[in-house]
Amino acid sequence: MSKITTVVGIDIGGTNTVFGFIDKRGKCYYEKSIPTKAEEKAELLFQRLFLEINKAQKKLEKKIEVAGIGIGAPNANYYKGTVENPPNLKWGTVDILKLIKKHTTLPSVITNDANAAALGEMLFGTAKGMKNFIVITLGTGLGSGIVVDGKLVYGADGFAGELGHTIVDPDGRQCGCGRKGCLETYASASGIKRTAFELMASTLTPSRLRKIPFDKLCSKDIYDAARKGDKLALECFDITARILGYKLADTVAHLSPEAIILFGGLVSAGELLIKPVKKYMEENLLNIFKNKVKILPSALMGKNAAVLGAAALIWNELEKKYE
Amino acid sequence: MSKITTVVGIDIGGTNTVFGFIDKRGKCYYEKSIPTKAEEKAELLFQRLFLEINKAQKKLEKKIEVAGIGIGAPNANYYKGTVENPPNLKWGTVDILKLIKKHTTLPSVITNDANAAALGEMLFGTAKGMKNFIVITLGTGLGSGIVVDGKLVYGADGFAGELGHTIVDPDGRQCGCGRKGCLETYASASGIKRTAFELMASTLTPSRLRKIPFDKLCSKDIYDAARKGDKLALECFDITARILGYKLADTVAHLSPEAIILFGGLVSAGELLIKPVKKYMEENLLNIFKNKVKILPSALMGKNAAVLGAAALIWNELEKKYE
Numbered sequence A, B: 001m002s003k004i005t006t007v008v009g010i011d012i013g014g015t016n017t018v019f020g021f022i023d024k025r026g027k028c029y030y031e032k033s034i035p036t037k038a039e040e041k042a043e044l045l046f047q048r049l050f051l052e053i054n055k056a057q058k059k060l061e062k063k064i065e066v067a068g069i070g071i072g073a074p075n076a077n078y079y080k081g082t083v084e085n086p087p088n089l090k091w092g093t094v095d096i097l098k099l100i101k102k103h104t105t106l107p108s109v110i111t112n113d114a115n116a117a118a119l120g121e122m123l124f125g126t127a128k129g130m131k132n133f134i135v136i137t138l139g140t141g142l143g144s145g146i147v148v149d150g151k152l153v154y155g156a157d158g159f160a161g162e163l164g165h166t167i168v169d170p171d172g173r174q175c176g177c178g179r180k181g182c183l184e185t186y187a188s189a190s191g192i193k194r195t196a197f198e199l200m201a202s203t204l205t206p207s208r209l210r211k212i213p214f215d216k217l218c219s220k221d222i223y224d225a226a227r228k229g230d231k232l233a234l235e236c237f238d239i240t241a242r243i244l245g246y247k248l249a250d251t252v253a254h255l256s257p258e259a260i261i262l263f264g265g266l267v268s269a270g271e272l273l274i275k276p277v278k279k280y281m282e283e284n285l286l287n288i289f290k291n292k293v294k295i296l297p298s299a300l301m302g303k304n305a306a307v308l309g310a311a312a313l314i315w316n317e318l319e320k321k322y323e
Helices: A042-060 A096-101 A113-124 A189-202 A219-227 A231-255 A265-269 A271-284 A305-321 B042-060 B096-101 B113-124 B189-202 B219-227 B231-255 B265-269 B271-284 B305-321
Strands: A004-012 A016-023 A028-035 A064-072 A082-084 A093-095 A108-111 A133-138 A142-148 A259-263 A294-297 B004-012 B016-023 B028-035 B064-072 B082-084 B093-095 B108-111 B133-138 B142-148 B259-263 B294-297
Touching (some): A004 A305, A064 A096, A064 A305, A093 A096, A108 A305, A133 A231, A133 A265, A219 A231, A259 A271, B064 B305, B093 B096, B113 B133, B189 B219, B189 B231, B231 B259, B259 B265
Parallel strands (some): A133 A259, B004 B064, B064 B108
Antiparallel strands (some): A133 A142, B004 B016, B016 B028
8 A cells, every 4th residue: 555645744833842643634642732832942952843743653553654744933034944032932032944954855834823824725725726815813922824826925035924913093002013003913912811810901891701710711701701792892803893994994005815714712702803804805895805705714623624724835835746 | 240139117107108119127118108088988999009009019010029918007916817897097997808818819917017017126126136026116005015935926916016005194284095094195205295295383493384385286286395404394204114114013913024125206205205204113123123134225216117017917827827
């Protein structure tokens, strides 16, 4: 029996690093998570990681072969193969592709999490068959990956697709990036939480959220409250959707995508978020774009989406060679 | 002697339609302008146009041959080959490529003026050798053409690149598109004029512009006044640049271009516009993009830029075939 060709998808997170062996259709043959140990040097993570990968590969070697390695990591640069000052890791700037060469001769590629997510959607998820779309990841921050004509947009320096840092209000909320009013300070898990606290301050609307301190409240609490009809929580979703929809209209004016795909914890709220995002986007669209752009939830949520995205990155690269 | 290969570049404007025979390096062998006659049907314009093109081609036939036809027109759709309700022509929606087939069997392509301008810059102008850049045309409105990885971005429907209709202020100035606060109501020849009138109303700053009625004031008057040190006129440029720079920072966050190239009457103001646009854009850029993105004037101004752009469109297409 001939072996199944897979790639290794690696997702480097602030807490855990997950890898998996993924075939061309997105089927996962093995997956494992190891602690990232944010305080450690990158070298040590990759030593531990490849020890595990090699061990797993040995176990599977009768069944599968490995054609390449794809990595999704925060602040990763596709062109340079580096990770540059990742916010949750004490790495500074590291040449990841160089590091990897110590452990493998397989073709390897790296990009940031949101770009990997976009490729994951294109190969295995909601964007299958689409050529022009955008993936927005709504986590602690707001990440984005842009696909034009079937290809990820990296731009001149590899850092294209930072929609989380387009500006909603130049005098607005303080952002982790050092500026004010960035989209991700409103439209993200932390953004909706800040909106909740703003509403608790500015209105007298009763809400169960008033019992939870800032450090404990999470977006899931707001979602749970909203589902139970909590007015303040419902307004949080409306405000988040209004700001996101308004800015997505600008994105459509740039790129005219077929769809915008939303991914991440906040999207579990489903229609509570997606319906008003669509409504507010439509309200702000130029006539020629109206009723053309779909807002869709990711098809990979609940699955090992980050690993699938990283695998899609290298699959996409391997395919380019045979074009 | 072998003949020189050229293409015909056609620029359809509200008043005049210009065509020229352009070789691969952008050299023009013949150029002529005929009245568009905005009230007439498109069919009649193309009859008159091809009569002239054929006449000219006969004159030149010992020297040149023609390989294709490129057309730049308002509201043109590259995918469909149509022009859809152009604002200054009474055409409705016309299938231009179908119309053209009555007159020629040569490969023909159409796109809007700003996209043609972007290709013109790439083949013959400031963007030579660049792979990721954006052209902004500052005329009566604000048009834009986006190039990613050496290719024009058309998006899902052929209408990508409408930066003039990104929103500066949802409660802002009335726009011709039916909405409010679009970028082109601030950053364009008509936008800077509206800014002048706003400043005349809101301040007591003396200005020579106060002697000119609304219907007569043009952006050149503001430029002339600014060059002579007129404070109000200088402030007009500063406000225009601030708004444009602020929105261009969002565009950079989407696409991370190598350069943004400004084209059009307003750009004749040179450093008076370009320097503050750069300053305000930098102020609003995310750290990773700072000091990377050039703001450059078009190299095609004063030349037959629109015809060169239309020629670049078809040259670009012909080259694709030999890739």
